[in-house]
Amino acid sequence: xxxxxxxxxxxxxxxxxxxxxxxxxxxxxxxxxxxxxxxxxxxxxxxxxxxxxxxxxxxxxxxxxxxxxxxxxxxxxxxxxxxxxxxxxxxxxxxxxxxxxxxxxxxxxxxxxxxxxxxxxxxxxxxxxxxxxxxxxxxxxxxxxxxxxxxxxxxxxxxxxxxxxxxxxxxxxxxxxxxxxxxxxxxxxxxxxxxxxxxxxxxxxxxxxxxxxxxxxxxxxxxxxxxxxxxxxxxxxxxxxxxxxxxxxxxxxxxxxxxxxxxxxxxxxxxxxxxxxxxxxxxxxxxxxxxxxxxxxxxxxxxxxxxxxxxxxxxxx
Numbered sequence: 060x061x062x063x064x065x066x067x068x069x070x071x072x073x074x075x076x077x078x079x080x081x082x083x084x085x086x087x088x089x090x091x092x093x094x095x096x097x098x099x100x101x102x103x104x105x106x107x108x109x110x111x112x113x114x115x116x117x118x119x120x121x122x123x124x125x126x127x128x129x130x131x132x133x134x135x136x137x138x139x140x141x142x143x144x145x146x147x148x149x150x151x152x153x154x155x156x157x158x159x160x161x162x163x164x165x166x167x168x169x170x171x172x173x174x175x176x177x178x179x180x181x182x183x184x185x186x187x188x189x190x191x192x193x194x195x196x197x198x199x200x201x202x203x204x205x206x207x208x209x210x211x212x213x214x215x216x217x218x219x220x221x222x223x224x225x226x227x228x229x230x231x232x233x234x235x236x237x238x239x240x241x242x243x244x245x246x247x248x249x250x251x252x253x254x255x256x257x258x259x260x261x262x263x264x265x266x267x268x269x270x271x272x273x274x275x276x277x278x279x280x281x282x283x284x285x286x287x288x289x290x291x292x293x294x295x296x297x298x299x300x301x302x303x304x305x306x307x308x309x310x311x312x313x314x315x316x317x318x319x320x321x322x323x324x325x326x327x328x329x330x331x332x333x334x335x336x337x338x339x340x341x342x343x344x345x346x347x348x349x350x351x352x353x354x355x356x357x358x359x360x361x362x363x364x365x366x367x368x369x370x371x372x373x374x375x376x
């Protein structure tokens with residue numbers, strides 16, 4: 060009898076959540092992008108939103124909330140009603156901010172329910188075509204003989220931290236030269252004002268194919284489909300890996316059936332050949348995952364990059 064009573068009680072507790080998952084969504088969905096319009100995160104959010112709207116039968120509206128390195132938009136989602144109608148398209152700042160910010164108005168892990176990663180993007184280590192290094196081992200050897208510099212799009216950016224990790228693992232010294240934008244960094248590298256720059260393959264490829272810059276290594280464990288002739292940095296420095304990702308999160312407390320429904324739909328979207336081609340044009344690889352795997356990725360990346368930030372001497376803001 061006691062077992063029967065517990066079973067009935069469990070059914071009563073679970074039923075509302077199951078019903079909510081079955082009827083979800085009941086109104087338009089907002090996808091908050093914590094960066095400005097036109098960037099890769101915004102474009103990805105709009106691709107996913109368009110497909111979700113068709114599959115869920117409700118409008119899915121993308122809303123840009125840039126500022127404070129992604130904190131402003133992320134806080135909007137952390138404080139939203141956990142019903143699956145407000146989602147976050149997170150980008151690399153989500154895993155970097157815990158090490159870069161002295162305080163955050165939310166807990167990067169506990170304030171969110173991970174749904175799925177959407178894409179991953181690697182970086183390419185580029186050098187000027189006239190630099191006296193044609194391979195990664197030659198670059199490391201050159202850095203041990205003479206001072207070298209590297210460009211970034213700002214302190215704490217993924218490219219900056221990828222270069223710091225490279226510097227540390229290679230046992231060399233490099234001087235950081237931050238720029239305000241990727242085009243400025245590209246121009247400086249093309250002039251030979253700096254020695255290297257880490258940039259996504261889709262924007263690096265044209266310069267490398269034209270012979271204006273030389274690609275010495277990609278930051279993923281495997282070669283990039285955009286630049287198949289460029290070897291992984293890990294071939295020279297085993298264990299090296301830098302991957303940026305975008306992913307969908309909901310507020311913590313979102314019912315499991317809603318999380319499961321969203322995960323299922325995102326996986327289906329990312330399996331479509333037309334979507335895979337659109338992502339390839341952006342230099343991104345589809346990377347669907349289950350919620351637990353996404354949560355583990357977030358935890359692992361926060362731990363990894365906080366250590367790199369501390370080792371590089373960057374002071375939290």
